[in-house]
Amino acid sequence: MTDKPPSTDPTKKPLKGILKKSKFIHPEPQAELDESIVSRAKASQTALQHANIIADRKRFQKHVLDCIIRLAELPEARNPPYSAEKPSESDAAEFKALIRAFQPSDFDDLVEERNVTGLCGYTLCGNPRLRYKGGDWKLHNNVIVKKAELERWCSQDCARRAMYVKVQLNETATWERAGIPSILIDLMDERARTDEEKVEQKMARIELDDRRRAAQDSEALAMERESTKRSIQPRMDIPIKEKMVTTAAEAPSLQEDEDADTDIHMMIEGHRVKTQGKKNQGVDGAT
């Protein structure tokens, strides 16, 4: 088999092997200079891009931290008629807006932060958290539970409410999904309370124009895959060209040729491993 490129046309640049760097073997020095300037500019551009990405990540982490600090202070409305079950509109809206950027681990940090100040871990609950006396373990509903786990909440209802939110959070890092419009967090108590409300909710959802939703979905997906301008621009242009084939196409075969080189891939340090089929052939050849 020959690998010779079809360089019959002299005006065309010769095709290069994949292991060689084109700029080092370029025949014209002027072009070489140009190319090295271009590649240097590209390198610095890449470095800048990466620095920007890191700066972006830091900004998002800072943002999440600010959200934790803010959410640790909620709810604003702590007195009746408001409660964890029926929070005020503004508290619930703020909670849902800020929690979107969170990963489950950030959510745990938030719970811890609220507990530090003595509050129930669920953001929309203004009650103090439970405190038990005594050892590290507690009997709860005939199950032995870690005391610290129970003490994170004011009640088991709040524990459930918090879990309901936590399971909706995305594991992917904040900076990879920032701005994805489809992340909406539901609260447990918002699950439609009556059938009428249920229908209403459904109607509202159907109203969303199907086409618009499809566009949103694909945009969200694209963003998740880091392909929009926001996250990463193409780092380098890597043109992929197909190599011209001059010889006639040949079907691959398992048959060994007379030439030993063709089954060189079967050799291990110069020694040919004898498989069943080969052994027979070898015997044939010897006789």
Added chain:
Amino acid sequence: MADEEFSGATELAHKTTTKIWRVWRTTHEMCKDRGYEISDAEIQVGLDEFRRQYTGVDGLPEYVLPNPRHTTWLSREEHEDCDSRSRLKFTARPSDHMNKLHMPAPTKDTPNPDTEAGNVWVEFLNSESFGTKEIRRFIEFCSNNHYRSGILVSHLPISAAARKMISATQSFTNVEVFLEDDLLINITHHTLVPKHILLSRDEKIALLKRYRLKETQLPRILVKDPVAAYLGLKKGNVVKIIRKSETAGRYASYRICV
């Protein structure tokens, strides 16, 4: 009955005072070992004197004094809740040696750079919770008063969000947090802990040159290693570790902080 409660509370208070006194001393030793100007007299404060200086009039810590709201003496939980560490704070200046140790590399714009060492502010956490609120107050205090670094000694573990806050502001104000329990004894005084000495930038360059090493080829020490934390090492710092060997006398090895 009241007498019994009183003596119980007193005993506990004295125990707490003894504990804090030891932490106080280790904190001073730590600052001295980092190169701050701390006199021996400041380190060798006796327990009695410490009690006189930092606790209430009767030699009893402030927090054991009867609370006006209560008719009896405070219970165990209550006086742990009280303000007891408010007087425990100090500041220290870097010594000349420390200034030299933390000299950054000269650049074209600044051929004679200023040292990166600066005054340190040390405080004991005086609150019953340790979250973002407390750490934000401490960071703001340090930066408003132009302290290059701040050390907060705490009797409570720090919350995760507060820890993230420290690393988010690390580039402006260098804040470190220590647990009281970790400073009860000075780990570097233990016979099995070899002596660690921080190298200056020039010394580090000379070392790498001499052995023709890249930074990555040096053995490592983690930032969170207790001795590294004690010395306040940063990523990229190199320490010389001097061990005593029965067969080889003293020998030195080097580690880079990662």
